[in-house]
Amino acid sequence: MSIDTKNVAEDALADLRGRYLTFFIDNTCYGIELLYISEIIGIQPITHIPGLPAYFKGIINLRGKVAPIIDVRLKLGQEERAYDDKTCIIMVNISDMQVGLIVDMVADVVSMDDALRNPPPDSGARTGDRYLSSIANVAGKVVLNIDCEKFFQSDLRPY
Amino acid sequence: MAIDPSMEPMLEVFIYESTSLLEQLDEILLEAEKSKSFSDDNINEIFRTMHTIKGSSAMMEFTGISTLAHAVEDVFFILREDSSRLGSVGEQLFDLVFQASDFLKTEIESVQNSGEANKDPSAMIAELKHLASIMRGEAPAAAAPDAAPADAGSQPPPSGDPDMVRIRVFFEDGCQMENIRAFMLISQLKELCDKLESIPANPESDSTCCSEIIKNGLLLDLKPSGSLDDVIHSIENAVNIKTYEIVEDAAAPSAKAAEASAPAAGGEPAAAKPAAAPASPAASTPAAAAAGKVKQSLVSVNQAKLDQLMDLVGEIVTSESMVVGNPELRGLKLDNFHKSARELRKLTDELQDVVMSIRMVPLSGVFQRMNRIVRDMCKKLDKDVDLVTEGGDTEVDKTINEAIGDPFMHMIRNSMDHGIELPEVRLQKGKPAKGRVTLAAKNIGGEIVITISDDGQGLDTAVLMKKARENGLLTKPESEYTDKEIFGFIMLPGFSTNKEVTEFSGRGVGMDVVRQNLEKVGGTLSIDSKRGEGTTFIIKIPLTLAIVDGMELAVGNSVFTLPITSIKQSFKLSDGGQLVTDTDGSEMIMLRGQCYPLIRLHQIFGIDTQVTDLADGIIMQIENSEKVACIFADELLGEQQVVVKPFPKFLAKYEIKQMGLSGCTILGDGSISLILDANNLLSSYR
Structure with a gap:
């Protein structure tokens, strides 16, 4: 029986692999591997915590659990903008911890196999580029895939 | 199996x-x-x-x-x-x-x-x-009890006594209390026998042998005083006896009989039975029976259930606040309602206290284990070390108690292996040959402070610095590092000063793991060391699962909770008291002839608020064991019991605690309030 459950779990994981949630910041389309995402919630009251980098908007109450929220715009070094009804929080699981990402708008879930994805060019300096795992072209649309590990690296250990 | x-x-x-x-x-x-x-x-x-x-x-x-x-x-x-x-x-x-x-x-x-x-x-x-x-002396003589293994086989009726008979009695299925029935039978038969021994011995004093009797029957070794028939007759007439048999060939009893054999051997003159080992596994002996008697009226509970109970109590407290403080009740005159609400509050308080106390365990268990580690390491390392423990009766939550066992072990090992020198070296340095590791726990203001200190060689900042340089861990010029920061290096992954990996330490994973384990329960670790005099690890663990009574303070749009235990008083500036500014421009409040520093919450936390004039807001005087200060907030919202939640682990890197915030809590309306930590506020803003 345990073998069966293991297989089911593996199948489920395999299902998620290669699929990406796309979202927009301004007119740029970004993707995050579905594997990392636990849910998408609407914008809600955020309690600010002093003493954190500006891109930490604070913490929210997610059904009794407290989760920190990061504004992706600020993390990527862009201008902050007022939240509207399209603004969403994508809850991401990283190293067994939950973090929310504020994005302008969630777009779609798309499958991308390896052939579609190209490594990002080594352009160096700009903030944001160093978080990318690949750049894909899906149906004529350019998607910048964010590497979650890299994205949160500065917030996780080691110091 | x-x-x-x-x-x-x-x-x-x-x-x-x-x-x-x-x-x-x-x-x-x-x-x-x-x-x-x-x-x-x-x-x-x-x-x-x-x-x-x-x-x-x-x-x-x-x-x-x-x-x-x-x-x-x-x-x-x-x-x-x-x-x-x-x-x-x-x-x-x-x-x-x-x-x-x-x-x-x-x-x-x-x-x-x-x-x-x-x-x-x-x-x-x-x-x-x-x-x-x-x-037993070089030649284990027949006079000494033999330590032969349990399966020495049978226990024959004492040889040399042909009159001895072994009888196996089975009771009726499901007649219950077999041990008592066995006892009754034995006392009946005693009158008819010169000598009578039973297996299990003393069945009346140990109910656990019931299963044994059911399985193997009651074995009786007896020497009838009259004829054997009298005995048999008596057995036949006893109640609830299913079958009995006379075991003829005592030399080859079944394996089961062997298993059940010989509990009484311990009490018998060993000389009589050289081959008899005090063996019987499941059967009981007087010793086991005695152990059974001292059992306390304790119940062991699955910890998950306790956690659940704790969560539930937390929820009850929150929803109670939601009901009592419901905005829809505002302005209504509800005398009876409030009376009942007070009653409810009293009960939930009590419930909470009980649940908390269930979860509390003294640290002495963990301390005890450390004794053992010190002992073993002393032997292996040829060092002579005394472990002194203080405050073992300090109680902490069970989860914390479990989480700190491993870190303690690592730190004690570190102290023993790296800290304490060999006796010869210690004598040369003018220290007593016997080293000393002190493990002390104290409960200070809602925090458990545990120190592990040794009187060894201390940390060498130069060596640490060199190692850090080699590993490329430096992020700023060397001269800018304080001692404390340098000590902090040893908590980085893969950092070890020991040149050789020993059985106990040196792989450089230890302190990193220690820190991580402690952070899991919201604790912090700091190190203090003096070259040549010793090293002290200071662990501070908050009572994370606690429910605290707090005052809700509004500052701008934020709500803060200030634990009532740290409040001395609250007042408005207009009630008396006077603002004084010293030469540095720091503000102080003069109250009844005493000056206290003023902390403006909106300033230190960078919050926009309309209320900046001291006369408009509220001033809370807070204190810890050493200091007193005043904090300034916009408004006092009221008292509430809150469940303390630690900040998300994700934020562990940022030292929010140093800002004077100990955690957060979810209020009745679902919003989050930050809990102020008087200790840190007092120490960081002077």
Whole structure:
């Protein structure tokens, strides 16, 4: 029986692999591997915590659990903008911890196999580029895939 | 060997019981080793412990455990007879018994994890036997009790007495209380016999032998005073007897009989039965019965259930606040409602206290384990170290208690291995040859502060710096590093100052793991060290699961909770008190002739608010054991009980606690309030 459950779990994981949630910041389309995402919630009251980098908007109450929220715009070094009804929080699981990402708008879930994805060019300096795992072209649309590990690296250990 | 599902609950009890027994055993051994002798009480206690483990493990069919326990029991059996025999083996005995205790612990752990115990203790048993034979004198004469293994086979009716008869009696199925029935039968038969012994012995005092009697029957070795027929007749007439048989060939009884044999051997003159071993696994002996009597009225509870209970209580507290503080009730005159609400509040308070107290366990258990580690390391490292523990009665939450065991072990090992020098070196340095590691716990203002200090060589900042440089860990010019920051290096992953990896430390994972484990329960670790004088690790663990009474303070759009315990008073500036500004421009409040520093919450937390004039807001005077200060907020919202939640682990890198915030809490309306930490506020903003 345990073998069966293991297989089911593996199948489920395999299902998620290669699929990406796309979202927009301004007119740029970004993707995050579905594997990392636990849910998408609407914008809600955020309690600010002093003493954190500006891109930490604070913490929210997610059904009794407290989760920190990061504004992706600020993390990527862009201008902050007022939240509207399209603004969403994508809850991401990283190293067994939950973090929310504020994005302008969630777009779609798309499958991308390896052939579609190209490594990002080594352009160096700009903030944001160093978080990318690949750049894909899906149906004529350019998607910048964010590497979650890299994205949160500065917030996780080691110091 | 798979465990029968029906044994599952028994397995849990077995694990629980054996673990606590083994812990006791360690305690006794350490004590005895210090005084280099066993008191009679200690010997009996160890004997009983081993006997119980032997019995219960045999019942669970863990033969490895039971045979080893048996071998240890044998050794202590000899000691019990004549404790002076300890002299002939001395230290060796302690080492061996400690090893045996460790073996049993790992086996029980493996039982817990996989339900199996397969390691072979035969080497250890051989050593124990060897030891036993030394203790008995070079030639283990027939006069000494033989330490032969349990399966020495049968227990024949004492030979040389042809009148002895062995009778096996089975009671009716399901007649219950077999032990009592056995006892009744025995007392009846006693009148008819010159000599009567039963297996199990003393069934009346131990109800656990019921199953044994059901399985193997009651064995009676008797010598009838009249004819055997009288006895048989009496058995036939006794109530609830299903069958009986006279075991003719005592030399070849069934395997079952062997298993059930000989509990009484311990009490019998050993000379009479050279081959009889105090063996019987599941059967009970007087010793086991005595152990049963001291059982306290304790219930062991699954921890997950306790966690759930705690969560539920937290929810109740929150929803109670939601009901009582419901905005829809505002402006209504509800005398009865408020009376009932107060009653409810009183009950929830009580409930909370009880639940909290259930979860609290003293630290002494963890401290005790450290004694053991220090002892072992002393031997292996040839160092002489005393472990001094203080405040073992400090109580912490169970989860915390579990989480800090490993970190303590690492830190003590570090202190012993790297900190304390060899005795010769210590003498050269003018220190006493005997090193000292102090483990002290204190409860200070809602935080448990535990210090682990040694009087060893201390940390060498130069070496640490060099190592950090080699590993490329430096992020700023070397001269800018403070001592504290340099000490902090040892908590980085992969950082070890020991040149060689030893059995105990040097791989550089230790302190990193320590820090991570402590952070899991919201604790912090700091290091203080003086070259040549020693190192101190300071651990601070908040009472994370606590529910606190707090005052809600509004500052701009934010709500803060200030624990009531740290509030001295609250007042408005207009009530008296005066703003004073010193030469640096820092503000102070003059109150009844005393000056207190003023902390403006909106300023230190960078919050936009309309209320910046002291006269418009509220001033709370806060205190800890050392200092008093005033904090300024916009408005006092009221009192509420809140459940403290730690900040998300994700934010662990940022030292929010240093900002004067100890955690957060979810208010009745679902919004989050940050909990102010008076200690940090007082120390960081002067």
